[in-house]
Amino acid sequence: MNNQLLYQHGTLGALVPGLFQGTLAIGELLKHGDTGIGTLTGLDGELIIMDGVVYQVSATGQVMVIENGAVPFANVHFAAFKSAGDIRGAAATAQQQMLAALGTHNLFAAVQVRGTFAHMTTRAVKAQQRPYPGLAATAADQAVFTREQVAGTLLGYWSPQLYAGMASPGFHLHFLADDHQFGGHVLDYTVAAGTLQTQVFSDIQLHLPTADSEFLNADLDGDLLGDITKAEH
Ligand SMILES: [Zn+2]
Numbered sequence: 001m002n003n004q005l006l007y008q009h010g011t012l013g014a015l016v017p018g019l020f021q022g023t024l025a026i027g028e029l030l031k032h033g034d035t036g037i038g039t040l041t042g043l044d045g046e047l048i049i050m051d052g053v054v055y056q057v058s059a060t061g062q063v064m065v066i067e068n069g070a071v072p073f074a075n076v077h078f079a080a081f082k083s084a085g086d087i088r089g090a091a092a093t094a095q096q097q098m099l100a101a102l103g104t105h106n107l108f109a110a111v112q113v114r115g116t117f118a119h120m121t122t123r124a125v126k127a128q129q130r131p132y133p134g135l136a137a138t139a140a141d142q143a144v145f146t147r148e149q150v151a152g153t154l155l156g157y158w159s160p161q162l163y164a165g166m167a168s169p170g171f172h173l174h175f176l177a178d179d180h181q182f183g184g185h186v187l188d189y190t191v192a193a194g195t196l197q198t199q200v201f202s203d204i205q206l207h208l209p210t211a212d213s214e215f216l217n218a219d220l221d222g223d224l225l226g227d228i229t230k231a232e233h
Pocket of ligand 1: 037046172173174185186
């Protein structure tokens with residue numbers, strides 16, 4: 001395995017017009033990494049993958065371990081994190097520290113914070129039904145959850161602005177509580193006391209759904225970036 005490789009299935013841009021059909025089975029995805037984030041067909045909740053186990057945080061707030069299903073979009077890699085010391089503070093401060101630890105804005109990288117969070121706000125999109133709406137509409141159809149003083153793992157990726165459209169530019173972070181009772185796509189947080197780990201990638205493999213006629217025929221030529229920013233941040 002190559003732990004300098006970030007594997008991505010699908011593109012964030014393809015979600016903008018509503019291409020929510022899963023086009024890669026979970027089992028296939030796990031061949032390319034044991035750690036990561038993603039979503040299922042219909043944007044049915046938020047996935048966080050740790051140690052090869054896939055957790056789905058659904059819009060009910062329930063966290064389940066899943067082995068089946070398919071992803072329209074996911075990032076995975078084989079974990080080989082490097083310790084980057086202690087971290088604390090509100091999201092803006094913590095993310096400055098993450099970037100300082102990466103030493104650059106210009107590489108794809110994974111970040112992981114384990115510890116206690118004074119405050120954590122997450123969301124999980126509700127499972128969308130066909131005909132699928134666009135990504136911007138789903139941002140209004142999501143459940144938002146908040147916890148105080150929660151122990152858990154913040155896990156996700158930094159993507160350089162240059163690759164917006166393929167990825168969500170900036171940090172894309174998911175969370176799972178240690179008790180597996182809470183998690184989701186991270187909207188805001190404050191680290192009370194945590195340890196930061198980072199993993200920088202030299203390579204990215206973008207895997208696209210060559211057999212999905214909806215993807216093949218979709219019009220992705222427009223300006224999709226505004227909707228990505230609206231939905232993911
Ligand atoms: Zn997410």
